[in-house]
Ligand SMILES: O=C(O)C1=C[C@@H](OP(=O)(O)O)[C@@H](O)[C@H](O)C1
């Protein structure tokens with residue numbers, strides 16, 4: 089599906105949008121609910137990734153296809169490895185067979201798991217024969233993906249002796265690890281995280297409880313971008329959000345003050361307001377703790393005509409696509425002066441935006457959603473726009489609610 093986008097004629101917006109539940113919180117909650125049936129979940133994400141996770145957890149033998157869902161791939165690896173009697177092949181899209189999983193597989197094998205590679209060493213598909221895991225100490229590199237760590241932490245309380253992790257190297261995407269621990273604490277599991285050591289106690293049963301998923305902050309980023317690119321006076325209200333979020337991407341509220349967007353927290357809602365404050369021209373952000381909003385921020389800066397220097401982007405190369413290369417190619421098509429390394433992105437201020445460029449999305453939901461707000465400043469095409477369903481199936485409908493004109497070609 090190719091879409092042509094035109095922004096609202098009146099750039100002064102006043103709308104309210106309800107965003108689906110966080111896919112990160114949902115996928116963790118689904119796994120915990122599979123381990124502990126006393127847990128129920130509210131405001132579950134309607135994303136493809138949460139759906140494949142939910143379906144995957146129900147399978148006991150045969151092939152589990154998780155498509156493009158990285159967290160589902162990593163979390164289900166830990167889950168099936170520790171489920172005695174279950175035997176599955178975990179596979180996914182072509183891109184998933186290029187996303188490394190060796191660190192997690194090695195860690196699980198060192199704990200006694202039975203996992204083998206079906207094709208290429210170090211990558212999905214993998215064959216898993218579930219086993220009872222009794223070892224309780226594991227050491228693994230922490231600088232490639234936090235999802236490996238969360239996968240181990242999520243199964244940790246269900247293991248006979250709990251688990252102690254030693255994290256080696258600079259820990260990346262830390263808020264996602266803390267989110268996992270916070271959810272474990274919420275269901276009554278004891279955890280500690282000191283320095284490079286995490287301990288999780290074993291827990292047979294948990295009390296009946298409901299995990300209420302906050303709406304997705306990464307999805308909120310696209311509205312921050314639209315607000316930044318709109319006229320002063322714009323107000324966009326989003327629900328359902330909490331002031332004390334488990335999601336690291338809530339740092340958006342702070343980052344976007346540089347682009348004239350102020351956030352106010354109400355009862356389960358946030359209101360983004362575009363002020364007439366001058367947009368900052370010194371935009372340097374380390375996004376090692378919030379990698380999923382890098383694309384949004386780069387495109388916002390381009391749309392505003394200001395430069396930025398983004399660091400801490402070392403995980404972007406192994407996500408749905410090589411996001412650094414994809415940003416370089418697509419922003420250049422629009423006239424940007426951009427350079428990337430394997431962990432940084434530098435954008436110089438540019439005045440003009442080339443109209444009616446076709447943005448390629450590389451099977452990456454965030455490429456489609458990060459570029460869409462540019463319709464506030466130009467008209468553009470988005471190729472394979474259906475990719476948004478990976479995390480935010482209602483995205484295009486919600487843009488229509490903000491008076492975007494969306495023509496399907
Ligand atoms: O644990 C999670 O829910 C996630 C962790 C992050 O991955 P990395 O730790 O690989 O950066 C993030 O990019 C991803 O979208 C979701």
Ligand SMILES: C=C(OP(=O)(O)O)C(=O)O
Pocket residue numbers: 156157158159160380407408454479
């Ligand atoms: C990186 C992402 O997802 P995953 O790793 O779960 O595929 C994302 O949603 O930006």
